[in-house]
Amino acid sequence: MMRVFSGIQPTGALHLGNHLGAIVAWKELQAIAECTFCIVDWHAITVFQDPEALRQSVLMTAATYLACGLDPQRVTIYPQSAVPQHAELAWLLSCHTPMGWLNRMTQFKDKAGKHKDQAVLGLYAYPVLMAADIVLFGATHVPVGEDQKQHLELARDIAAAVNRAYGKDLLVIPEPMVSKVAPRIMSLRDGTKKMSKSDPSEASRIHLTDDDDTIAQKIRRAKTDSDALPSDIAGLDNRPEAKNLLTILSVLENRALPDTLQSYAGQTFSVLKDDLTQVLITHIAPIRQGIHERLSDPQALKSLLAQHASKCIEKAESTMGLMRESFGFLKLS
């Protein structure tokens, strides 16, 4: 059976990009694979998080997973920090990760920017924690966006290095699942940047908790250009905002982009925006309601996460038992 692992950082309310770019595919996978969808709070703290906001975001992320249709009877959902074996394994893997491999990670270079010396060790080392997350449960497949492909390659290299060092197949080498259909949703304020939780402008993203008026307002204010909408894909060249709004609409309506383009050829942005607003409101309203319902009973949510985390600890211990023995740690009892 295919074993899938993926996660989202609880760095704020999830947005349309997280939903259409990740969770929709997870929902399909839950029917055909053994799935673990982590709430990666240890990854979140590579950038400072307000402690109370982080706790709330973990609950919010769990509520969102469920409201988007992930079925807790079929998939495992838990916060990373509830399973300390992630950190233990990350340390063991870090002792088999040459610095040269980490130095090649482009995301660190992008995120650290010019201030590399001030960047924290966690930001530099987080691909090793990600490798540990994946191999801890023997994931065979990892759904990744283009931006995470390099980290998945690294996870494969680290797992292979450990297997070589100890002369046995201790760790499963994971395969990437790069979805050709998962769209990259861009910022509503700048069509060249991806929609992101950490963008300082709330207007840049549609949260899955936004009410109808907020959705309408954000779409009304979304950046556009001054031309009429084109009739074909070639006409979207150098028009990132038009491409983004049309992509969102076509994904939500389950239509091919060329088909949506045909419907709006020669129209103004305001026609497209009115239709997109209606479609978004219809799509998000039940998810929003589902999130609020689950958040209204945080105790039930926590107890679900605790049950799932304890299953994960059991599975993680079976990997770690083998790892500890193979690495040569003395067993005291």
Ligand code: AQP
């Ligand atoms: N804009 C997006 N379009 C499509 N997919 C997206 N994902 C995120 N943004 C988009 C997918 O969501 C999953 C989880 O992402 P994450 O929150 O763990 O990290 P991220 O990719 O860094 O997302 P954000 O919103 O930009 O978070 P912050 O601001 O905290 O860094 C991934 O599968 C990702 O591809």
